[in-house]
Amino acid sequence: MNELLLVSILSGAILSGTPLLYATLSEVIGERAGIINLGLEGVMLVGAVVGFATTVKTGNHALGIAAAALAGALFNMIFAFMVISRRANQLASGLALMFCGVGLSALIGAPFIGSRIEGLAVIRIPLLSDAPFFGRAFFQYDILVYLAIPTAVVLWWFLFRTRWGLGLRAVGENPTAAYAAGKHPLLLQYQVLFIAGLLGGIAGAHLSLALAHTWAEWMTAGRGFFAVALVIFAKWNPLRAIAGALLFGGAISLQLQMQARGVPVSSFILDMLPYVLSLTVLALWGGARRSAVPGSLGRVFQGTE
Amino acid sequence: MDTAAGVAEMFRHKRVTAMIRFGGLFGLALVVFALVLLVFGQNPLRAYVDIFRATLGSVYGFSEVLVKMIPLVLTALAVAIPSRIWLINVGGEGQLFIGALFATWGAITFNDQSCWLLLPLIAILGFMGGGLWALISGVMRARGWASETISTLLMNYVAILLVSFFVFGPWKDPESANYPQSAPFPDAAILPFFPGSRVHLGALLAIAGLLIFHFVMSRTRWGLEMRAIGINAEAARRNGISTYRYMLLVMFIGGGLAGLAGMGEVSAIHGQLRPSLSPGLGYTGFLISWITMGNPLGIVAAAFLISIITAGGDILQMTHRIPAAAIHILMALVLFVVLARSTGGRGRK
Numbered sequence: 001m002n003e004l005l006l007v008s009i010l011s012g013a014i015l016s017g018t019p020l021l022y023a024t025l026s027e028v029i030g031e032r033a034g035i036i037n038l039g040l041e042g043v044m045l046v047g048a049v050v051g052f053a054t055t056v057k058t059g060n061h062a063l064g065i066a067a068a069a070l071a072g073a074l075f076n077m078i079f080a081f082m083v084i085s086r087r088a089n090q091l092a093s094g095l096a097l098m099f100c101g102v103g104l105s106a107l108i109g110a111p112f113i114g115s116r117i118e119g120l121a122v123i124r125i126p127l128l129s130d131a132p133f134f135g136r137a138f139f140q141y142d143i144l145v146y147l148a149i150p151t152a153v154v155l156w157w158f159l160f161r162t163r164w165g166l167g168l169r170a171v172g173e174n175p176t177a178a179y180a181a182g183k184h185p186l187l188l189q190y191q192v193l194f195i196a197g198l199l200g201g202i203a204g205a206h207l208s209l210a211l212a213h214t215w216a217e218w219m220t221a222g223r224g225f226f227a228v229a230l231v232i233f234a235k236w237n238p239l240r241a242i243a244g245a246l247l248f249g250g251a252i253s254l255q256l257q258m259q260a261r262g263v264p265v266s267s268f269i270l271d272m273l274p275y276v277l278s279l280t281v282l283a284l285w286g287g288a289r290r291s292a293v294p295g296s297l298g299r300v301f302q303g304t305e
Numbered sequence: 306m307d308t309a310a311g312v313a314e315m316f317r318h319k320r321v322t323a324m325i326r327f328g329g330l331f332g333l334a335l336v337v338f339a340l341v342l343l344v345f346g347q348n349p350l351r352a353y354v355d356i357f358r359a360t361l362g363s364v365y366g367f368s369e370v371l372v373k374m375i376p377l378v379l380t381a382l383a384v385a386i387p388s389r390i391w392l393i394n395v396g397g398e399g400q401l402f403i404g405a406l407f408a409t410w411g412a413i414t415f416n417d418q419s420c421w422l423l424l425p426l427i428a429i430l431g432f433m434g435g436g437l438w439a440l441i442s443g444v445m446r447a448r449g450w451a452s453e454t455i456s457t458l459l460m461n462y463v464a465i466l467l468v469s470f471f472v473f474g475p476w477k478d479p480e481s482a483n484y485p486q487s488a489p490f491p492d493a494a495i496l497p498f499f500p501g502s503r504v505h506l507g508a509l510l511a512i513a514g515l516l517i518f519h520f521v522m523s524r525t526r527w528g529l530e531m532r533a534i535g536i537n538a539e540a541a542r543r544n545g546i547s548t549y550r551y552m553l554l555v556m557f558i559g560g561g562l563a564g565l566a567g568m569g570e571v572s573a574i575h576g577q578l579r580p581s582l583s584p585g586l587g588y589t590g591f592l593i594s595w596i597t598m599g600n601p602l603g604i605v606a607a608a609f610l611i612s613i614i615t616a617g618g619d620i621l622q623m624t625h626r627i628p629a630a631a632i633h634i635l636m637a638l639v640l641f642v643v644l645a646r647s648t649g650g651r652g653r654k
Contacts, residue, residue, distance in 0.1 A: 038395075038458075078641070086645035091393065091454065092595040095588050096640040103633030107345055110628050217630060222462055229459050268470035275459045275466075282459075283450040 003133060009253050010137040014145060015211060017249025019044075021148045022203035023227035024234060024241040025155055026196040031231055032159060033192040034172040034296040038094030039079050040200050041224025042101020047072040047204025049105040049112070052215045056115050065144070065205050072201020073194050075101065080193040084186050102218060109215045120144065120210040144206045149242055151199075156238040168192060172294035200224075229278040235285070236294060248274045330646055331610075334638035341634055347625055355624050356617035366616075368502035372574070373612035375504075376401070376583070378511040378604055379566035380590025382518055383435075383559040385599030387453075389522065390534040390551055396442060396457025397563040398587025399464030400435035404564020405571040406468050407434030409487050409578040412494035413476065420493035427494055427568055428510070435564020436557040438464060443556030447549045453556070461587065469580045476578065487578035496573040507569030514562055519601045531555070563587060584615075589636075596643045611636060 023040055030037050037043075051068030055061055078100070082093040120142035124130075129139040159165040168188050170178035175185040207223070208215055230248065234241040255270040339349035360366045380397040387394045408431040415423060442460060446453040469485070478488040496505040522528035533541040534548050542548050566586065571578050589611060597603030618632030 082641060082645055088644040089595060091395065092592055092640070093644055095395075095592055096637045096644065098588070099585070099592075099633040099640070100637030103631045103635075103637065104341075106628040106630035107341070107634065217628065225458060225462070229455065232455060266470050266474055268466045268473065272463050272466045275463050279445075279451065279456055279459050282452075282455060283445055 005257065007133065007137045009250065009257050011140070012253025012256060013246055013250035014138075014141065015249070016252040017245040017247075018145045018148045019203040019206040019211070020223060020227060020230065020249055021152065021241060021245035022144075022199050022206065023223060024230040024245055025152055025238055026199035026203065027227045027231045028234060028236055028238055028241055029155060029159065029168070029192050029199075030196040031297055032172045032236055032294055033168050033189050034175065034294055035083060035189060035193065036090050036094065036228070036297055037076075037079060037097070037193075037196065038091055038225070038228065039076075039097025039101065040094075040227055041220055041222070042098040042105075043072045043076050043197055043200035044204035044207070044220045044224050045101045045105035045218065046075045046108075047201030048208040048219060049109040049204075049215055051201070051205030052115075052117070052208040053108060053112050055117050055209060056112055061118075061120050061209060064209055065202060068205035068209075069198040069201040072199075072204065073197030075104075076193050076197025076200065077190075080190050084189050084193070098224070106217050109217065112215050113217075114214075116214050117209070119213045120206075142206075142210045144202065144210060148245075152238045152242050159238065164188075169294070172296060174295055203227075226274065229275065229282075232282050232285075233278055248277075251277075326646065327643070330642040331639060334635065334642050337638050338635040342627075345627065347627060352617075352621060352625055355620050356613070359620045360613045360616050365502065368499075368504050370609065370612045370616055371508065372503045372505070373616055374605075374608045375507045375511050376566035376570055376586045377590055377593055377608040377611060379507075379514060379562045379569070380587050381593040381597075381604045381608060382511075382514050382590075383439075383563035383566075383587075384591045384594035385597075385604065386518060386559040386562070387555040388594065388599050389531045390538070390548070390555055392443075392446065392552060392555060393454045394439065394442075394457050394556065394559050395454055395591055396439060396460050396464075396560070396587070397566075397590045398583060398585065399457070399461035400438050400560040400563035401567035401570070401583055401587050402461075402464040402468050403438040404431035404435035404561075404567030405578060405582055406464075406471065406567075407431055407564065408568040408571055409471075409476070409490075412490045412572065413488050416491040416494070418493060423491070423493045424496065424506075427572060428565065431564045431568025432561035433564070435567060436561030439556040439560020439563070440553060443553045446556075447552040465580065468578065468582070472578050472580060478577065485580060489577045490572055494572060495576060496569060498573065503574070505569060505573035507565070507573060510565055510569070514565075515601045515604065563590070566590075589615075592640050596640060610639070614639065 023044060026043070027037060027040055047068040050071035051064040054067040055064030058064070075097075079093055079097045082088040082097075083090050122140055122142055123146065125139050129135045131139070159169065167178060167183040170181065170183060171185045171188050179185055203223075204220065207219060212219060226248070230241065230244045233244040251270070251274050255267055258270070259267050335353070339353070342349040342352055358366070360370050380401060383397045383400060384394050408427040411427040411430040412423065415426065418426075438460065439457065442453045442456040445451040445456050472485045472487050476487045478484075478486055480488075496507060498505050499508075522531065530541065530546045531551060533544070533546060534551055538548055567582065570582055570586075575582065593604055593607045593611060597607050614632055614636050617635070618629035621627050621632060622629040
């Protein structure tokens with residue numbers, strides 16, 4: 001394997017892995033607080049379209065990213081209201097949120113179909129970016145790529161090293177006990193879903209601003225659902241999510257390279273690999289090692305009656 | 306407990322209050338969507354009138370609503386049946402695609418047979434395809450390997466990719482230039498239509514599915530045993546009911562019904578296999594089943610309402626120049642208000 005190919009595959013893995021990582025982190029913290037969100041797909045779409053539209057209108061990428069994050073968070077508040085305050089079923093509310101996001105993003109994005117923007121600027125780090133192999137493979141990316149891994153580390157730190165994270169995980173395991181210990185489960189879950197929405201919006205923004213440079217209906221193409229699978233692969237841990245996102249980003253990237261080089265393997269069969277891999281991993285970890293699943297995932301605090 | 310009082314109250318004038326309440330909720334969803342349309346510079350009243358005219362205002366429009374109902378009733382049943390023993394099948398979409406894939410294989414392989422042979426064959430193949438696909442998740446769940454919620458969800462994508470693989474590759478119709486689609490079905494493999502409409506024979510399958518489901522659940526030992534598992538799986542197991550066997554059975558039958566939906570769509574509506582076979586029919590079926598708690602009459606009513614709404618998407622695109630997908634907002638709003646209405650809990654996970 002020559003060096004150029006290796007660089008292409010690596011950088012492809014990092015680029016396609018970035019939106020996956022943000023999305024997976026969004027799902028990880030939500031599920032740690034006991035809430036599974038199948039509407040992440042919709043949140044990402046809203047983030048993608050709002051980020052794109054803002055960037056087209058203002059020409060400012062930073063503003064686009066901020067708008068995408070905020071839009072994702074606000075949109076996720078619909079879901080939060082449904083499952084936390086109204087105690088609606090999480091799977092059904094999530095799917096409804098997905099449909100809502102598909103519709104809303106199509107409506108917002110209609111005038112912007114066909115517009116193109118400058119991609120998110122690549123930030124070159126003096127010396128490092130010019131290094132022969134490593135420079136191209138690791139140091140020629142946009143700001144969201146550089147921030148992805150630190151975000152995961154910070155989230156891990158918040159989850160496992162702060163009182164807020166402890167409370168959050170307690171709510172995910174057993175909200176009644178957390179309540180008895182003086183936590184406020186519903187408030188914590190609202191906070192978590194707001195942050196999850198920010199991350200989902202950023203994931204979408206990276207797709208439209210850094211990867212596609214354009215907007216197309218349903219451009220997330222299942223990445224939101226895919227993140228739900230990655231959470232299992234990551235065993236609800238932000239740090240493992242980094243590895244998972246890179247691995248699956250690598251699968252996507254490898255497949256693109258093989259296609260470009262005319263290797264006679266159907267791209268559709270290769271596309272299946274991540275899903276089949278997730279299923280296998282899920283099955284292997286099932287049964288004996290269930291302990292990683294937050295105890296009250298899918299249920300919502302009912303009060304203390 | 307206020308929920309207990311609420312439930313008792315509901316039983317007293319169940320029908321009337323429920324209907325008035327639902328009417329109010331539906332009205333609320335319409336108002337919110339009207340506001341959204343206003344924000345985007347559309348006239349919501351005209352939009353609603355157009356949708357109403359195009360769906361309920363003519364015999365043909367009404368028949369088109371029925372056409373859209375067929376796969377939704379089947380995919381809703383695909384969720385409702387496993388949900389009776391608390392299995393959550395989010396995989397209707399994938400099961401529908403595999404059903405269509407199997408049916409297509411039958412139709413293009415035995416294309417010289419008569420319709421008397423071919424139609425039952427593709428129906429059985431469609432059922433088997435969806436059923437076996439769901440059975441994989443059933444086995445994984447029954448053996449304690451993986452939650453069926455996640456595995457059915459993941460397998461949706463595998464199923465859609467599998468269909469893409471066949472229509473872009475081995476089954477691609479050489480006559481269709483660059484379109485990824487299979488060869489057209491022979492006439493003998495196209496489900497017959499009711500005169501003057503596109504309502505196809507799948508409607509009878511959907512009705513039969515509903516009736517059998519209702520009959521089995523309320524009048525047979527199987528229904529009783531499934532209710533027992535649903536109420537307390539552990540107690541049922543100790544009374545000698547094989548929960549393992551029921552897990553496999555409900556997933557197979559549920560998946561099979563979703564497969565039938567796929568067979569109907571590919572045979573009667575598209576006439577050839579395409580990757581764009583389903584605009585989320587499996588997920589919509591899931592939501593229909595959920596908001597009606599799997600009640601057969603409720604499924605029909607909800608499928609009818611959702612079909613009117615989705616038919617409205619095309620109207621909006623044609624007459625108001627807004628994307629057809631925008632109608633998903635209205636659908637989601639209706640689902641939100643219905644999902645939010647319940648006081649929650651009652652053991653539902």
